[in-house]
Amino acid sequence: MEKEQLVKTKKEKAASGTKEWASSNVNFIKGCIHDCRYCFAKSNAVKFKRKTADNWKNEEVNYEKLKKNFRKRKGTVMFPSSHDITPKHADLAIGVLEKLLKARNDVLIVSKPHLEVTEKLCNHFPEYKEQILFRFTIGSMDNDVLKFWEPNAPSFEERLASLKYAFSQGFKTSVSCEPALDGNTYELVQQLSPYVTDSIWIGLANRLKGNLKLNGHGDAETWAKADSLKKLQNKAWVFGLYEKLKDNSKIRWKDSCKKILQIDRPTMAGLDI
Numbered sequence: 001m002e003k004e005q006l007v008k009t010k011k012e013k014a015a016s017g018t019k020e021w022a023s024s025n026v027n028f029i030k031g032c033i034h035d036c037r038y039c040f041a042k043s044n045a046v047k048f049k050r051k052t053a054d055n056w057k058n059e060e061v062n063y064e065k066l067k068k069n070f071r072k073r074k075g076t077v078m079f080p081s082s083h084d085i086t087p088k089h090a091d092l093a094i095g096v097l098e099k100l101l102k103a104r105n106d107v108l109i110v111s112k113p114h115l116e117v118t119e120k121l122c123n124h125f126p127e128y129k130e131q132i133l134f135r136f137t138i139g140s141m142d143n144d145v146l147k148f149w150e151p152n153a154p155s156f157e158e159r160l161a162s163l164k165y166a167f168s169q170g171f172k173t174s175v176s177c178e179p180a181l182d183g184n185t186y187e188l189v190q191q192l193s194p195y196v197t198d199s200i201w202i203g204l205a206n207r208l209k210g211n212l213k214l215n216g217h218g219d220a221e222t223w224a225k226a227d228s229l230k231k232l233q234n235k236a237w238v239f240g241l242y243e244k245l246k247d248n249s250k251i252r253w254k255d256s257c258k259k260i261l262q263i264d265r266p267t268m269a270g271l272d273i
């Protein structure tokens, strides 16, 4: 099991971020109402002046992209990768998905899910269950934690209800606990596992302070929370989590954890875990 979880193909080893999940992606909105503090898509948009830290939460639909047709692509298509599917634009997202699925693409739908959106998607695409894999991002069970890091995203209960709904409708389901937002990832995994058919990905917040700075969160409170998260999720914590979850065949470790588990594994004996 240990080997299975850590050994990857050369290509997968080289991949990081969303490339670990899909070969290409499709997006049609600039910005995201969820406005997560650590958002990499936001910091990238701010860096390249496509958005500002303030107006990131105003979603701008790219109507040109909506006209686009799709061919069958090689590998999985991630949809979306730099925004989310929010209730206001769910019908437009269904239009894009319809074209992707009709072209026989395998689509990974990644979202901090709103229940009404999940219901719409499941009810609209019952005949495409084999081509769709839902991956819902859930980094904590604690709504105070979620509210701080992901201010406008759905509550834990709503995300769990979405996961349960997609599962109950016979869709393939997975979860991304990346970034893990507190120390209770083991308990979170235990709660979500029964509704996951595919995989549960665990990762740490990458480039946290750099993203926070670009995203307009250089304040003392955010900095202090980032510091305590970093301190909490140290090497010993990652190894401890690994030990507890190594027999769960659904667990996949993101590059941030793999780096610690692979490179530092020889030093494990010296750690107090």
Ligand code: SF4
Pocket: 032, 033, 034, 035, 036, 038, 039, 040, 041, 042, 081, 082, 083, 084, 112, 150, 153
């Ligand atoms: S839901 Fe995703 S795209 Fe939207 S702000 Fe959060 S991290 Fe960024």
